[in-house]
Amino acid sequence: xxxxxxxxxxxxxxxxxxxxxxxxxxxxxxxxxxxxxxxxxxxxxxxxxxxxxxxxxxxxxxxxxxxxxxxxxxxxxxxxxxxxxxxxxxxxxxxxxxxxxxxxxxxxxxxxxx
Amino acid sequence: xxxxxxxxxxxxxxxxxxxxxxxxxxxxxxxxxxxxxxxxxxxxxxxxxxxxxxxxxxxxxxxxxxxxxxxxxxxxxxxxxxxxxxxxxxxxxxxxxxxxxxxxxxxxxxxxxx
DNA sequence: TACTTATATAATTATATGATTATATAATGG
DNA sequence: CCATTATATAATCATATAATTATATAAGTA
Numbered sequence: 496x497x498x499x500x501x502x503x504x505x506x507x508x509x510x511x512x513x514x515x516x517x518x519x520x521x522x523x524x525x526x527x528x529x530x531x532x533x534x535x536x537x538x539x540x541x542x543x544x545x546x547x548x549x550x551x552x553x554x555x556x557x558x559x560x561x562x563x564x565x566x567x568x569x570x571x572x573x574x575x576x577x578x579x580x581x582x583x584x585x586x587x588x589x590x591x592x593x594x595x596x597x598x599x600x601x602x603x604x605x606x607x608x609x
Numbered sequence: 610x611x612x613x614x615x616x617x618x619x620x621x622x623x624x625x626x627x628x629x630x631x632x633x634x635x636x637x638x639x640x641x642x643x644x645x646x647x648x649x650x651x652x653x654x655x656x657x658x659x660x661x662x663x664x665x666x667x668x669x670x671x672x673x674x675x676x677x678x679x680x681x682x683x684x685x686x687x688x689x690x691x692x693x694x695x696x697x698x699x700x701x702x703x704x705x706x707x708x709x710x711x712x713x714x715x716x717x718x719x720x721x722x723x
Numbered sequence: 724t725a726c727t728t729a730t731a732t733a734a735t736t737a738t739a740t741g742a743t744t745a746t747a748t749a750a751t752g753g
Numbered sequence: 754c755c756a757t758t759a760t761a762t763a764a765t766c767a768t769a770t771a772a773t774t775a776t777a778t779a780a781g782t783a
Contacts, residue, residue, distance in 0.1 A: 500704045503637065510699065514625035515771085519617050532730060545772055547731055565727050566780050572673050581702040585624065588695040590614045629741085644762060659742055661761055680750050680759050 499580040509578040510579060513585055514543055517549045522572070522582065523592035524557065529571035530596070538595045558582060613694040617629055623692040626670055631655060634694065636686070637706035639673065643685035644710070652709045654657045672696060 503564065510565050513519055514566045524530050550570060553559045560573045573579065621666065626632055638644050650660045663682060667673045672705050674687045687693065 499702065501702055503630055504706055504761080506626055506699070506703045507633055508630075510624055510633065511722050512627045514621055514623075516617055516621050519621055519624065523617065542773070544760095544774080545731070551731080563730090563779090568730065570725080571698035578702075581699065584698045585620070585695065585704060588613065588615055588692075588698060589620045590616055631741090656743070657760070658744080658762080661743075665761080677749085677760090682760060 499578075501578055501581060505577055506581060508556060509517045509558065509581055512552055513582065515549070517546070518553060519585075519589065520592060520595075521546075521549065521553065521573075522558070522571075522586055523589055524596060525570060526583075526586045526591075527593045527596065529562070529569045531567045531569045534596065535568070537540060537599055538592075549560060613692075615692055615695060618641045619691055620695060622670060623672065623695055625627065626666055626672060627696070629661070629663070632667060633661065633699075634706060634709075635660075635667065635684075636672070636700055637703055638710060639684060639709065640700045640705075641707045643676070645681045647681070648710065648713060649684075651713055652706075658659075678705045694705045 513522070520539060521530075521535055524535070532543075532546065533548065534545050535550070538541075539546060550559070551562075553570075554561060557573055557576045559570045562569045562571070572582070576582065621691075634653060635644075635649055638649070646664065647661065649664070653660060664673070664675075668675060668684075669678050671687055671690045672692075673684045676683045676685070676718070686696070690696065
């Protein structure tokens with residue numbers, strides 16, 4: 496794991512955002528690559544506006560970046576984020592979320608976004 | 610760095626507590642060994658009750674443990690905490706707080722606790 | 724153009740959080 | 754026992770946060 500040292504003031508906003516079930520799950524999903532918004536709403540079983548607002552916070556903080564492709568918006572981890580190493584480190588400590596995405600795949604719910 | 614995988618539900622409460630300037634500083638200070646409450650209040654420049662309440666949260670969550678010695682209470686990281694590896698990992702990403710303790714030492718403000 | 728799907732935003736409201744002030748407890752020294 | 758020092762707790766209040774509902778935007782399609 497990398498050793499980029501952050502000032503407390505830089506780390507706190509990132510950690511504040513990580514300390515939420517929805518957002519930590521989102522980031523866990525993104526560890527395996529980009530996801531589209533509809534996948535988050537499926538996995539999180541939350542309303543679309545709620546997911547959208549969590550994404551906005553992560554986006555405003557530069558933790559994730561978005562990429563609109565037609566109707567869909569895909570999110571991914573922003574490797575240029577100052578606390579990227581910290582975020583990755585934390586994600587590495589939580590259980591893999593890829594199973595949840597695989598589950599979507601099985602249910603054919605991932606196709607819709609592609 | 611260790612690889613204890615936590616469920617999202619276990620990691621979130623820890624991260625919530627880490628996402629605060631006072632508490633993250635406290636944990637950064639504890640990385641170098643135990644500290645007594647008066648040291649936290651000095652370094653953080655916060656009121657004693659405020660510090661005490663942050664310590665309570667960390668204690669309730671089992672992130673730190675306390676050890677009363679006479680008039681003073683010393684805190685240290687709880688190595689048995691389920692998310693200890695996560696906490697250590699995060700602390701390793703923030704700048705060293707030992708300088709602040711050294712500064713106390715220079716000002717003779719650390720002696721009072723010993 | 725109208726309709727649909729995907730996503731974002733805004734307003735509202737309920738709950739959580741943190742700081743302050745006052746007070747309580749616990750240990751120590753006269 | 755009383756006073757002092759260190760720490761904890763409780764009550765209050767202001768602010769932050771998250772979910773919901775309604776609405777807006779943006780892209781695709783008939």
